[in-house]
Amino acid sequence: MKYLILLGDGIADYPISSLGGKTPLEFAYTPNMDWMASEGTLGMVDTIPSGLSPGSDVANLAVLGYEPRDCYTGRGPLEAASMGVQMGFDDVAFRCNLITLGDGDNPLMADFTAGHINSAEAGEIVQSLHKKVGSKDIAFYPGVSYRHLFLWKNGLADMETTPPHDITGRQVLDYLPKGEGAERLITLMRRAREVLEDHSVNKARVKSGKKPANSIWLWGQGRAPKLTPLTVRYKIKGGMISAVDLLNGIGIYAGLNIIKVDGATGYIDTNYTGKARKALDALKELDFVFLHVEAPDEMGHEGNMEGKIKAIEDFDKKVVGPVMDGITKFDAFRVLVLSDHPTPLILMTHSSDPSPFVVFSSQKSENLARGSSFGEASARSGGILISPGHMLMDFFIRDWRRFVDEKAH
Numbered sequence: 001m002k003y004l005i006l007l008g009d010g011i012a013d014y015p016i017s018s019l020g021g022k023t024p025l026e027f028a029y030t031p032n033m034d035w036m037a038s039e040g041t042l043g044m045v046d047t048i049p050s051g052l053s054p055g056s057d058v059a060n061l062a063v064l065g066y067e068p069r070d071c072y073t074g075r076g077p078l079e080a081a082s083m084g085v086q087m088g089f090d091d092v093a094f095r096c097n098l099i100t101l102g103d104g105d106n107p108l109m110a111d112f113t114a115g116h117i118n119s120a121e122a123g124e125i126v127q128s129l130h131k132k133v134g135s136k137d138i139a140f141y142p143g144v145s146y147r148h149l150f151l152w153k154n155g156l157a158d159m160e161t162t163p164p165h166d167i168t169g170r171q172v173l174d175y176l177p178k179g180e181g182a183e184r185l186i187t188l189m190r191r192a193r194e195v196l197e198d199h200s201v202n203k204a205r206v207k208s209g210k211k212p213a214n215s216i217w218l219w220g221q222g223r224a225p226k227l228t229p230l231t232v233r234y235k236i237k238g239g240m241i242s243a244v245d246l247l248n249g250i251g252i253y254a255g256l257n258i259i260k261v262d263g264a265t266g267y268i269d270t271n272y273t274g275k276a277r278k279a280l281d282a283l284k285e286l287d288f289v290f291l292h293v294e295a296p297d298e299m300g301h302e303g304n305m306e307g308k309i310k311a312i313e314d315f316d317k318k319v320v321g322p323v324m325d326g327i328t329k330f331d332a333f334r335v336l337v338l339s340d341h342p343t344p345l346i347l348m349t350h351s352s353d354p355s356p357f358v359v360f361s362s363q364k365s366e367n368l369a370r371g372s373s374f375g376e377a378s379a380r381s382g383g384i385l386i387s388p389g390h391m392l393m394d395f396f397i398r399d400w401r402r403f404v405d406e407k408a409h
Helices: 031-039 056-063 075-082 119-133 182-197 200-207 245-253 272-282 295-302 305-329 376-381 391-398 400-407
Strands: 002-008 041-045 092-101 109-111 138-144 147-152 215-222 238-241 288-293 333-338 355-361
Touching (some): 056 391, 075 092, 147 215, 147 245, 245 288
Antiparallel strands (some): 041 355, 092 147
């Protein structure tokens, strides 16, 4: 049996009046996902446990079958694993965004991505930060685009930090880190702003009409988690395909091979078809592949309705379609398509609401085939809700036929 997960990050949303009361997912042209919904098994999955923030870290741990309340320590250490950064027992890793702040003593969060700065420019900036702000106990590591890592050796983790994508357009002072150790972080963030203000990369970006990466934002802290690899739990060989360090880090902890795809950017210009091709190729040797597409989530954070609809349609046309065409060469398979969490355009950040999923199996007896389209309303109307969401993976890998049989009666 081959198992494939296709995850469109944040594709779920809320109804929008200008779309005739439909969500972007329902409005988008998605014939491949609609076919899967009509022929497979459609439902809703609740990936965010009560009391936890609706981040992609928590949600994707749940998608991969982990109970986040048992193993989640923070986003930073997951990204550290992807970047090959070794953490000691008392080390704390933070996500470090390059951001664009407005002017003044209480500036606006103008752009949590610094204009989607490219990785080469960002790498120069992060290296400068490490040289000028780093010390024997703190270090900065370059990642992809605006997403980077800050490591505090023998650091403090029990403080409150805020994801920068939650405060776009707001003044930032009320959202600075709070708690023991927060002053150290705030001092670093202010020092970084001084360093970056006159950085040559930023001068060039401003001259060319781009947003400068004129500050950093530290958040998502945690110590190294302890996870039992999926490869051990299910006795399978698996792979992860993603452009972002968070998912690749989760994949490493889960025991999955990290499969790189040229042109994968984590944005709307990503190499969708390359990801689909790599997934099918990988399944020749592996039992399980998780393919992640970040673009719809980025469009949700931007509040870009047209961009989100296009990202959903590209996901359907360039990933789901080719995968469903190509996977038929395997005798037995199950394909799961889902959103990890909603990223509603009206909120420009994540929400904790359940998201739609669909599973299609090569075994006819493992499909309910109730003739629905793939969307939030259709998924809710079918009456299937998997909560807590981490149970979905066990059903998908171990016992899908029994799950379907129970829902059929």
